[in-house]
Amino acid sequence: MQDTAAGAVKASDVPSYVGHGNDALGRENPGPGKDVPGQGKDVPGPEKNIPGQGNDDPGVERDCRSGESISRSAASTWHAQIFRIGEQRASHGAYGPPGYSPCPGGHHGCHGTQYVQPMPWPYGHPQHPHPPCHGHPAAPRPFAPLPGYPPMPHYYPSHGHVPNVHYTYAPHPHYPGYYMPVPAMPKQAREPSSDEDRKREKQEPPPPAKFDDDHWEEPRSRTKLKLFGEECSDEFRQMWKYPLSDESRRSFAGYIPKVLNEELCRSFFTKIKDSCEWKQPEGAFGQIPRKTCWMVKGNCKCKYRYGGLEVQPEEFPKWMIELMEVVLRPCGIAQNDWPNSCNLNLYEDGGMTVGWHSDDECLFQGKFRDCRIISLSLGATRKFELRRNWPEDREDRVQRVVLNTGDLLTMEGMFQKHFQHRVPREDVKEPRINLTWRWVKKHIPDCPAGRSRRV
Numbered sequence: 001m002q003d004t005a006a007g008a009v010k011a012s013d014v015p016s017y018v019g020h021g022n023d024a025l026g027r028e029n030p031g032p033g034k035d036v037p038g039q040g041k042d043v044p045g046p047e048k049n050i051p052g053q054g055n056d057d058p059g060v061e062r063d064c065r066s067g068e069s070i071s072r073s074a075a076s077t078w079h080a081q082i083f084r085i086g087e088q089r090a091s092h093g094a095y096g097p098p099g100y101s102p103c104p105g106g107h108h109g110c111h112g113t114q115y116v117q118p119m120p121w122p123y124g125h126p127q128h129p130h131p132p133c134h135g136h137p138a139a140p141r142p143f144a145p146l147p148g149y150p151p152m153p154h155y156y157p158s159h160g161h162v163p164n165v166h167y168t169y170a171p172h173p174h175y176p177g178y179y180m181p182v183p184a185m186p187k188q189a190r191e192p193s194s195d196e197d198r199k200r201e202k203q204e205p206p207p208p209a210k211f212d213d214d215h216w217e218e219p220r221s222r223t224k225l226k227l228f229g230e231e232c233s234d235e236f237r238q239m240w241k242y243p244l245s246d247e248s249r250r251s252f253a254g255y256i257p258k259v260l261n262e263e264l265c266r267s268f269f270t271k272i273k274d275s276c277e278w279k280q281p282e283g284a285f286g287q288i289p290r291k292t293c294w295m296v297k298g299n300c301k302c303k304y305r306y307g308g309l310e311v312q313p314e315e316f317p318k319w320m321i322e323l324m325e326v327v328l329r330p331c332g333i334a335q336n337d338w339p340n341s342c343n344l345n346l347y348e349d350g351g352m353t354v355g356w357h358s359d360d361e362c363l364f365q366g367k368f369r370d371c372r373i374i375s376l377s378l379g380a381t382r383k384f385e386l387r388r389n390w391p392e393d394r395e396d397r398v399q400r401v402v403l404n405t406g407d408l409l410t411m412e413g414m415f416q417k418h419f420q421h422r423v424p425r426e427d428v429k430e431p432r433i434n435l436t437w438r439w440v441k442k443h444i445p446d447c448p449a450g451r452s453r454r455v
């Protein structure tokens, strides 16, 4: 693919105004255009004036783990709005959009005092080569895929493999053949299906190809996928429940209440809370609304990257091995096959959350093959919700599992491809810790654990 006028995309070039809104803590995310190259930081972004997309939208819903918020209305329309800046500027004629001073430069044909007619091309387009000026934001520039990343044939509603950025590609609306990075597009909950929702649904990205008329994925009878609840020893088999068993999508969520007794829950909770080096990193839209820690086995050096943030690995401490011995027993996994990583979250109270997302990062390969994730909850009771990416008729409900201290939950099969999950905000005062054990299947290129695996 040839390079564009804008050159190859760097993570820092990715427009930061997409998916804006309030974050989970009610703060304003960076407004549109604030980081647009060549544009002053204090320039108000034009989308602030777009009805239904303002930061005061009551329907704000946080999505993806970067902590960003996307209002229901905005989330489905921001894709179109990426390029609305140019159109909006033009439609405001001589005076520019509200909040912008007229352009004294008078660029004939585009905007300012000499405005003649709408300019259909954004800044940066060969037909519109002006630099941004006087508060008129630069329109987003076209992006070529990163070197080594083939263009995606169509929009895919999940995380692209752009290092360190939780982005995917969408075809550029003005440059045929070019693709631009956009944040993972969250699917909207389908419960209230208004006309508006239905209209939006039409714009939604196409679902992946199905295996056959009746199955999204190759059925388990052929792939031989075994669930934890089937592989475990007899003494545990009765304990397993599968609140989600979607054979067509080969996606499952398993559950065992109280794999740890109260005393163990309390002692592990205190140990983990006090000994972890909790971080609250900045994602693409500000600090994430929870604390986190990423632990790995042995010499693995894989960082955990999602939502534009990166968490450095810490080696499994002694208590982790002790905890895994207890928690993984009902899963029937031999110690040699234990998960090699664990993501830990600390929710200090009900205001701390994780938004709709899938654990579909490249490390775990969950979008491409069966993937198992085992989660343990400690401390406050919180709700865990899940929803389908591509619901069919009568499949449109969000499902909910209430997770108490000591409860185990699993996500198995192709769950990360077909489902999203979240822990929503709640009126809870007490803290909760969650551990999710995972198998890193694809180590980062310089990771010694990846190298030794291949030898």
Ligand SMILES: O=C(O)CCC(=O)C(=O)O
Pocket (backbone or CB within 6 Å): 343, 345, 354, 359, 375, 384, 421, 422, 423, 434, 436
């Ligand atoms: O806290 C939970 O139960 C879920 C955490 C989670 O989804 C994650 O860490 O990816």
Ligand SMILES: [Fe+2]
Pocket (backbone or CB within 6 Å): 357, 358, 359, 421
């Ligand atoms: Fe997750």
